[in-house]
Amino acid sequence: MDLTIGPNQFFWSAETVRDFYARMAQAxxxxxxxxxxxxxxxxxxxxxxxxxxxxxxxAAGKQVALTTLALITLKRERKLTAELIELGLPVEINDLSALQLLPEGREFWAGPLVNVYNTGxxxxxxxxxATRICLPPELPLESVxxxxxxxxxxGVAVEVWGHGRLPLAVSGRCYHARLHDRAKDSCQFVCGEDPDGRDVETLDGEPFLAVNGIQTLSQSTATAAWHIEALREAGVSSLRLSPQSRDFPEVVAGYAALIAGQTTPAALADTLRDSAPLGRLSNGFLTGPCGADFSETA
Amino acid sequence: MMELVCPAGTPASLRAAVDAGAHAVYCGFNDETNARNFPGLNFSPEELAEGIAYAHDRGAKVLVALNTFPRAGGEVLWHRALANAESAGADAVILADLGLLDYAATHHPNLRRHLSVQAAAANPDAINFYAATFGVRRVVLPRVLTVDEIRAINREIDVETEVFVFGGLCVMAEGRCSLSSYATGRSPNMNGVCSPASHVVYSEETDGLRARLGDFTIHRTPKGQPAPYPTLCKGCFTSGEQTGHVFEDPVSLDATQLIPALAKAGVTALKIEGRQRSRAYVAEVVRSFRAAVEAQAAGLPLPQGALARLAEGQAGTTGAYAKTWR
Incomplete structure (x- = not known):
């Protein structure tokens, strides 16, 4: 089992991105x-x-793939996707329309936003x-x-969501713009103010979701730390770690130690909680009653 | 004339829709193979065969929705449903899953295939992919597109398009949403349900009625006001300084007045949401829409206000079609 760093879901400055990937090269x-x-x-x-x-x-020996957009609608976005494919690097498809643009026989990866629910x-x-598929996060362990x-x-490597706020939905509408009473076309890039998404609570003040432009995420940070052995036994070959703004190199190092058997989920828990937005974890999609659930006995 | 595609949750609704003038009725089997897997709803294979005979005798078509994503290891249930739909004489099946589309194209090549809105094919590349790969003949378009975008899509594809014009409104890209399973463990894709009633708890409190879905409060309704069903994405939440309907106001779609524009945009069929609605509701909506598409075909002005009563208590919206979100 190894680790895959997923695409950053949030809107970070160029400088932050540069610093982030310089660190990831060493991760x-x-x-x-x-x-x-x-x-x-x-x-x-x-x-x-x-x-x-x-x-x-x-240069650091990592395999690199480029993701498509999660929701391709505009002509400009279709052109962007075609250009992305022409770059020649492996492409991770997160909107199936990219398959129409991909030359026959060209290898690709399917990302967690492609609906892969069954053997067919x-x-x-x-x-x-497809040579690699990251499964949708909502799948239970039996399906995995x-x-x-x-x-x-x-001959397809199967990957599972290992860490990060869960990508729960995409929409044609931008919720960041909506929360700022702006139209999507004049959003003024307000999503850049929230490096891990903007928290959404219930009327009773319970943390629930986070919005990130057109995307809705879980408020909790999902972790497969307590399921490593079960996933390994199931034949999962990689864990996907989704970038967050705080202490991500430590998080990656923690999971690396975990899959190498050098640490335990309990020992890693503090690092995960301290770095997660609002410090809340979840792992219910794999074995719990619902995605938001968290159990340390998983 | 534009084809009117109407919902039927029960055999009685199917007959009501046909009698009221539906050109086509869509329905599903009473299991997790369709995205309205509600208790007391949907058809056994025998009921479907009877319903299809009733519709065919009156010149109407029946489309069978098998629009969930088959469970890993449980695919046989969906494969059997395909066989049952074909032997019952279905005019088409409405599919969303890649694996099931592939299976249907291979094992039931003569059974017409429509692409469900649950596949969220939102641009010409996606639609052309499904058409070229699986021989899909019609695509139900996601409710995230404007009329202009629909017109542009129709210029680049060779298959028919069907769009929702009335009823409930998903604000998320359909088939790509796991909000419900995050809160309840049950989702449209896996179980054919969204915000299921089994996980709804209402409680009377001093300031009114609280509606929870799983562990999460979705609404608080002051005393004496009608309480909406706690569908997750239509809930009232807080983000920073803002409290309100973060994702979507509790509105339902009414694109009646856009029928001429949709016709010009090249749309073949108009779809009415609501397999969970009553037979009386279905009959009334179908009658109104049949009058509207007939007026449209004859170049006459659309009948006004016929559906106002059905939308009572709920504001209507033209959704994305009229481009208010951009």
């Missing part, structure tokens, strides 16, 4: 997926950092050239085990 992860996942309007602000990051990551879908994607087996049978 104990096997591969990194980067690029703009959530909003094409953010890209001009940091796209110049992408080649710099690719170079640093590859794994087999179909494998036939189309079936799909990891299906992946092994057709």
């Amino acid at each position: 104990p992860a096997a591969r990194v997926v980067l690029g703009e996942l959530v909003c094409s309007k953010r890209l001009p602000f940091w796209e110049n950092e992408i080649p710099v990051a690719i170079e640093a990551l590859q 879908t794994v087999q179909f994607l494998a036939r189309r050239g 085990a079936v799909l990891a087996q299906a992946g092994r049978d057709c």
Whole structure:
């Protein structure tokens, strides 16, 4: 089992991005997926950092893939996707329309926002050239085990959401703009004010969700730390760690120690809580009654 | 004339919709193979066959929704549903899952395939992918597009498009939302349910009625006011200084007045949401919309206000179609 750093879901400054990937080059992860996942309007602000990051990551021996947008609607976004594919690096598809633009036979990865729920879908994607699939976070452990087996049978590496705020939904509407009473087209990039998304609580003050542009995330930070053995037994080959603004290098190092058997979830728990936004963890999608649930006896 | 595609949660609703003038009715089996898997709703294979015979005798089509994502290891339930739909004489199946589309194209090549809104195909590339790969003949468009975008899509594709014009409104990209399973463990994609009633708890408090979904408060309604069902994305929440409907106001979609614009945009079929609604509701909505599409086809002004009573207590919205979100 190894580690994959997922694409940063949030809108960070170019300088923050540069610093982040310079650190990731030194982190104990096997591969990194980067690029703009959530909003094409953010890209001009940091796209110049992408080649710099690719170079640093590859020089450090990491496999690098570029993600598509999560929701491709505009003509400009379709063109952007076609250009992304032409760069020649592995592409992680997070909107299926990219499959139409991908040359026949070209290898690709399927990201967690592609609906892969069953063996038939794994087999179909494998036939189309998928070599790696990160499963949707809502899948229970029993499904993960079936799909990891299906992946092994057709040469596809199966990855599972290992850490980070859960990507729960995408919309045509921008919630950051809506919360600021602005239209999507004149958002003034307010999502940049919230490096881990903007927290949403219930009327009773319970932490619940977080909005990030057109995306809705969990307020809690999901962690597979308590399920490493079960996932390994199920045949999962990689854990996906999703970037957050605080102490991410320590988080990656913690999971690396965990899969190497050098630490325990209990010993890692403080690091995870201290770095997570509002300090709340969840792990209910894998074995709990609901995604928001957290149990240390998983 | 634009085709009117109407919901039927029960055999009685199916007959009511056909009698009221539906060109096509869509329905599902009474299990997790469809995205309205509610207690007391939907069809057994025998009921479906009878319903299809009733519709065909009166010149209406029946489309069968198998629009959830088959459970890993449980695919046989969905495969059996496909076979049952075909042998019952369904005019088309409405599918969302890649694996199931692939299976249907291979094992039931003569069964017409429509792409469910749950597949969230929101641009011409996605639609052309499904058409080229699985022979999909019609796409139900996600409710995130404007009329202009729909027109542009129709210029670049060779398959029919169907759009929602009335009823409940998903504000998230359909089929790509796990908010419900985050709060309850049950989701549209996996279980065919969203914000399920089994996880709703109402409690009377001093300041009114509190509605919770799982462990989360979705609404607080002052005493004496009608309490909306606690659908997660239509809930009232707080973010920083703001309290309100963070994701969506509790409105329902009414795009009646956009029917001429949608026709011009090349849309083939108009869809009415609401397989969970009563037979009387279905009949009334279908009658109104049949009058509207007939007026549209004849170049006459649309009948005004026919549906106001059905939307009573709930504000109507034209959703994304009229571009108010941009």
